[in-house]
Amino acid sequence: MSDAPRVEIYTKENCSYCEKAKDLFDAKEVEYETYNVTGDEDLFEEMVDRAEGRKTAPEVFIDDELIGGWDDTSALDETGELDELLGIARDADCEVVEHRRLIIAGTGIAGLTAAIYAGRSNNEPLVIEGDEPGGQLTLTTDVANYPGFPEGISGPELVNDMKAQARQFGAELKNGIVANVERLEDPSVVEGATEDSFCVDLTNGDRYTADAVIVASGASARTLGIPGEDELMGYGLSTCATCDGAFFRDEDMLVVGGGDAAMEEASFLTKFADTVYLAHRREEFRAEDYWVDRVHEHVEDGNIEIMKNTELIEIHGSQEEGVDHVTLVRNEKGHPTDRLDDPETEEFDFDVGAVFFAIGHTPNTDYLEGLGIETDDEGYLKTKGGDGGGQTETAVSGIFGAGDVVDYHYQQAVTAAGMGSKAAIDADEYLEDFEREREEVVLEESEEVPAADD
Numbered sequence: 001m002s003d004a005p006r007v008e009i010y011t012k013e014n015c016s017y018c019e020k021a022k023d024l025f026d027a028k029e030v031e032y033e034t035y036n037v038t039g040d041e042d043l044f045e046e047m048v049d050r051a052e053g054r055k056t057a058p059e060v061f062i063d064d065e066l067i068g069g070w071d072d073t074s075a076l077d078e079t080g081e082l083d084e085l086l087g088i089a090r091d092a093d094c095e096v097v098e099h100r101r102l103i104i105a106g107t108g109i110a111g112l113t114a115a116i117y118a119g120r121s122n123n124e125p126l127v128i129e130g131d132e133p134g135g136q137l138t139l140t141t142d143v144a145n146y147p148g149f150p151e152g153i154s155g156p157e158l159v160n161d162m163k164a165q166a167r168q169f170g171a172e173l174k175n176g177i178v179a180n181v182e183r184l185e186d187p188s189v190v191e192g193a194t195e196d197s198f199c200v201d202l203t204n205g206d207r208y209t210a211d212a213v214i215v216a217s218g219a220s221a222r223t224l225g226i227p228g229e230d231e232l233m234g235y236g237l238s239t240c241a242t243c244d245g246a247f248f249r250d251e252d253m254l255v256v257g258g259g260d261a262a263m264e265e266a267s268f269l270t271k272f273a274d275t276v277y278l279a280h281r282r283e284e285f286r287a288e289d290y291w292v293d294r295v296h297e298h299v300e301d302g303n304i305e306i307m308k309n310t311e312l313i314e315i316h317g318s319q320e321e322g323v324d325h326v327t328l329v330r331n332e333k334g335h336p337t338d339r340l341d342d343p344e345t346e347e348f349d350f351d352v353g354a355v356f357f358a359i360g361h362t363p364n365t366d367y368l369e370g371l372g373i374e375t376d377d378e379g380y381l382k383t384k385g386g387d388g389g390g391q392t393e394t395a396v397s398g399i400f401g402a403g404d405v406v407d408y409h410y411q412q413a414v415t416a417a418g419m420g421s422k423a424a425i426d427a428d429e430y431l432e433d434f435e436r437e438r439e440e441v442v443l444e445e446s447e448e449v450p451a452a453d454d
Contacts, residue, residue: 005086007032010047010059015243016138016156017070018058023133024077027175030086038246053319055247056234062086069234074131078177078203096199096207099192100126101431103200103210104171105178106364108135109413110403111216112162113420114427118214119169121428126208127166127173128200134159135218136361136404137413146413158413176202178217181399182370184209194438196398211434212398214423215368215381219361219404224256228315232355236323237315241265241356245272251353254279254326256312262358263291269356270303277352279307282334309334313347315355325351363405371396380408392423398434400427 007025011018011034025032037044037057051059051066060067062085067073076082102118102125104111111127118125137143137155144152163173180201187193193209200208221239223229229237238244241255245268253273255266258280266278278295285292298304307328314327329336331345339345363379374382374395381401384393392400402419404411 003087004031005063006061007086008035008061009033010035010037010043010051010057012036012057012243012246013038014154015057016134017240017243019138019156020133021058021060021070021073023129024073024175027129028083028086028088030088044247053322054234055236055322056238056244057247071234074177078131078179080204083204096190096209099190099197099209100124101210102126102212102214102427103128103198103208104214104216105181105200105367106130106135106216106218106403106405107133107159107163107173108216108218108403108416109137109159109162110218110405110416110420110423111135111214112159112166113417114214114216114402114424115166115171115173115420116162116169117421117424118427119166119171121424122170123424123428123431125171125214126210127171128178128202129173129175130217130364131177132218132220133175143413176204176206178367179203180367180370181213196434198398212400212427212431214392214420214427215365215394215399215401215405216403216420216423217364217367217405219363221357222360222362223357224312224359226312226314228317231319232315232317232323235319236317236353237355237357239357241268241358244354245269245356248272248354250274252277252351253354253356254312254350254352255356255358256280257358257360258282258284259286259358259360260288260291261360263287263295265356265358266304267291267294267298270298273303273354275302276304277307277350278304279310279312279328281309281311281336283308309336311335311337312355313337316349323352323354325349326355361404361411363408365405368399371399373399376408378408381406389429390426392419392426393430398430400430 009032037047047059060073102123104114104125104127107129115125115127138159142152143155182199184193184197184199187195190209197209197211198213249272252275253269254277255262256279266276269276309332310328310330313329317324328350329347331339336345365379365381383401383406384390392402394401400423402423403416
């Protein structure tokens with residue numbers, strides 16, 4: 001009889017976080033059972049009962065113990081607790097696993113494009129998947145504007161194809177999250193490293209060294225920090241409509257935001273909701289005209305109602321019953337939370353059964369603090385830019401940036417891919433110079449002639 005723990009994952013169709021959970025256990029070579037709740041009411045009720053009322057997917061269990069959704073499972077993996085539960089805990093000593101020419105942090109479009117180009121340049125990159133494998137595109141059901149796909153393609157499908165392409169050219173993908181990057185203090189700890197190499201620590205305790213690092217760790221979905229948010233995340237509150245919208249069929253739903261993501265999520269939710277309400281704190285939307293037009297089509301059909309100059313300030317409900325209602329504030333001048341003392345600001349309760357945040361992202365750059373890297377006030381990585389080569393170079397020689405971790409303006413898959421290719425080319429040129437200088441030092445040392453004895 002096997003002593004291996006029993007891992008069970010409740011999933012649903014078109015669920016990117018479900019795929020991330022399965023990829024995590026696949027990477028650990030841990031067997032698991034999956035239960036697809038889509039279209040199976042009894043199985044769905046079983047999941048909700050075992051998951052203590054949660055109505056989102058995935059839900060992970062180890063030996064009948066509730067681990068939780070993707071965020072919970074990923075958090076346990078970061079601390080090493082997941083490996084302990086699985087009986088594969090690592091030694092606490094932080095020893096260097098190996099030295100690599102190039103490490104890429106992130107497997108979104110920028111990171112995977114960089115991996116393809118770096119692999120073709122024989123740099124054999126090690127690609128660390130990060131806490132959101134595949135990046136933000138895995139949350140998109142229909143990518144209609146990526147060149148080469150006239151019929152469109154789903155985000156997860158595009159990402160998986162790019163992963164296969166990267167592996168084909170020699171990239172190695174590793175499940176893990178980068179916790180820290182710093183200059184290597186003692187290059188003698190691993191063969192191939194020099195005083196200019198970097199030490200890359202993962203949250204699970206693994207440590208690698210590298211001659212160059214491409215930062216493509218993207219950005220994570222923002223939340224509001226309002227009352228009810230922590231308690232109800234996963235119990236009617238979500239940051240992924242495509243993952244969780246179907247669980248709240250026939251409910252009134254609230255989407256918070258005014259950009260492309262909010263418009264796309266509101267449009268998607270019309271498949272399931274009684275009515276979708278779109279709350280935006282200003283009069284004008286930031287979204288491109290295509291998405292605004294699509295939303296207005298749904299408005300004409302009676303599927304979406306727009307609530308401009310309106311902000312969410314509290315979510316009410318319980319983990320047992322889910323979201324019951326929300327509290328909103330409205331002021332015709334916009335940004336009503338900045339005008340709470342204004343007598344024209346109206347505060348009111350509003351009945352909805354689910355809430356979805358689509359309010360932008362925060363760049364994932366915290367792990368670079370030890371390098372003295374330059375960022376803007378929002379945390380986005382600063383790169384050289386301009387014309388000619390080296391556009392993705394940062395202020396730290398050997399560190400390059402690409403994708404949403406740098407780009408706070410365009411944030412498109414195609415621009416991320418372009419930046420990823422630039423970063424790989426810049427890194428390749430850097431590594432060639434790096435290798436040439438190292439060979440010259442070795443040659444000079446070998447040519448030194450010891451002084452003759454008197």
